[in-house]
Amino acid sequence: MKDLDLNFVRSQFYAFDAGNPLCQKAFFENAGGSFPCKFVVDKLTKFYETTKVQPYGHFNGSIEAGEEMDKSIVKLAKLLRIPTNNLHVGPSTSQNTYVLANALRLSKTKKNVIIVSNQDHESNTGVWRNLASQGFEIREWGVRSNGSLYLDDLKNLIDSAVCMIAFPHVSNIIGQVNPVKEICAFAKEVGAFTCVDGVSYAPHGIPQINDFNPDIYLFSSYKTFGPHLGVMYVSDELALELESQCHYFNKEYPNKRFTPAGPDHAQVSALGGIYDYYEALSNHHLNRELSLDSSINEVNGLIAKQEKKTLRPLLDFLKTKRDVRLLGSYETEDRVPTVAIVTKKSNVALAKQLNELDISVGVGDFYAVRLLEALGVDINEGVTRLSFVHYTSGSDVEKLISGLDRYL
Numbered sequence: 001m002k003d004l005d006l007n008f009v010r011s012q013f014y015a016f017d018a019g020n021p022l023c024q025k026a027f028f029e030n031a032g033g034s035f036p037c038k039f040v041v042d043k044l045t046k047f048y049e050t051t052k053v054q055p056y057g058h059f060n061g062s063i064e065a066g067e068e069m070d071k072s073i074v075k076l077a078k079l080l081r082i083p084t085n086n087l088h089v090g091p092s093t094s095q096n097t098y099v100l101a102n103a104l105r106l107s108k109t110k111k112n113v114i115i116v117s118n119q120d121h122e123s124n125t126g127v128w129r130n131l132a133s134q135g136f137e138i139r140e141w142g143v144r145s146n147g148s149l150y151l152d153d154l155k156n157l158i159d160s161a162v163c164m165i166a167f168p169h170v171s172n173i174i175g176q177v178n179p180v181k182e183i184c185a186f187a188k189e190v191g192a193f194t195c196v197d198g199v200s201y202a203p204h205g206i207p208q209i210n211d212f213n214p215d216i217y218l219f220s221s222y223k224t225f226g227p228h229l230g231v232m233y234v235s236d237e238l239a240l241e242l243e244s245q246c247h248y249f250n251k252e253y254p255n256k257r258f259t260p261a262g263p264d265h266a267q268v269s270a271l272g273g274i275y276d277y278y279e280a281l282s283n284h285h286l287n288r289e290l291s292l293d294s295s296i297n298e299v300n301g302l303i304a305k306q307e308k309k310t311l312r313p314l315l316d317f318l319k320t321k322r323d324v325r326l327l328g329s330y331e332t333e334d335r336v337p338t339v340a341i342v343t344k345k346s347n348v349a350l351a352k353q354l355n356e357l358d359i360s361v362g363v364g365d366f367y368a369v370r371l372l373e374a375l376g377v378d379i380n381e382g383v384t385r386l387s388f389v390h391y392t393s394g395s396d397v398e399k400l401i402s403g404l405d406r407y408l
């Protein structure tokens, strides 16, 4: 397989343009939010400059605005290989899960057990746990001492009353990729719906949602080189069960059912820029038009290869540091480059020292408090998180390693 052309990749982001203050930085807080690609920023700018009026009207500007928004939705659905009717765009993933939990609360389901994990970011666990006060029974699929979730443990929680299993595709702390296809297949076998938080996975490979067969799949486009929105897939089967959350007269519009708060029109119109970026990657590396059946998988493969290549030296380095605890695996298999460490130092002090060297890292609990507690991490201190994506260069990682070596 070819290598990703990093010069080409970085030329697609304003953040890396010479003269941009961000370009001086080795940026390792990508799991918090990635840089948006130029296609997205350009679309956003154009919308605000030329069509920022109420869309879907019958006058110039409004017509173009609606058309741009529709085009974006079609492109995004193509990228994910799902029908547009199953694609919903809300303000954020947390907002989307909040609405879905309300939709489940008001549904007429006879099953009343929800399984949640303690590996999730709070957005895909708290909203479901809150339904305990509404007649639902909550069962926790707990991580083992290494922070991982095991299917055998899930199997022990299952009976015919389980209506929903909520779990992450990837943990935003240990970076582990869960066997989502296997878990969703198991859930189907036992008649349960699944809600998969793909936020930490999607930046590392555009999810081909039908390959996993979930009922809900969520991710945040501001972490996939796009605008600040929450994207979700809801299966037809589940959409029929859930009570709609929109104005009563909009119930018949599948895409309005679970997004009561219409997101920023300009950002919706910019979503299509994510597709354009992947298409550019495909055309540049594979020398042909993005054929959605095959080349997106190849592009995802190039991205994964690049990420594993840059991740390896960091994991090797961390292994040599006795006083550093890595949460998660030292192997690059089945993990993404989201690397959380616990050190003997204050995380904030370390982040400030690294900032002096133009290295940006994340600090805190990243709303994965339950996981950190399960792993015995001091919640007040949290972790230092070093997260990168495919545009992160080998020299950025070298800079990070030398900074860490100096201060740890």
Ligand SMILES: Cc1ncc(COP(=O)(O)O)c(C=O)c1O
Residues within 6 Å of the ligand: 031, 032, 091, 092, 093, 094, 095, 121, 123, 124, 168, 170, 171, 172, 197, 199, 200, 219, 220, 229, 230
């Ligand atoms: C794994 C994971 N899930 C969910 C979320 C929540 O996403 P949003 O900020 O779109 O609500 C985050 C945010 O950081 C996350 O990392």
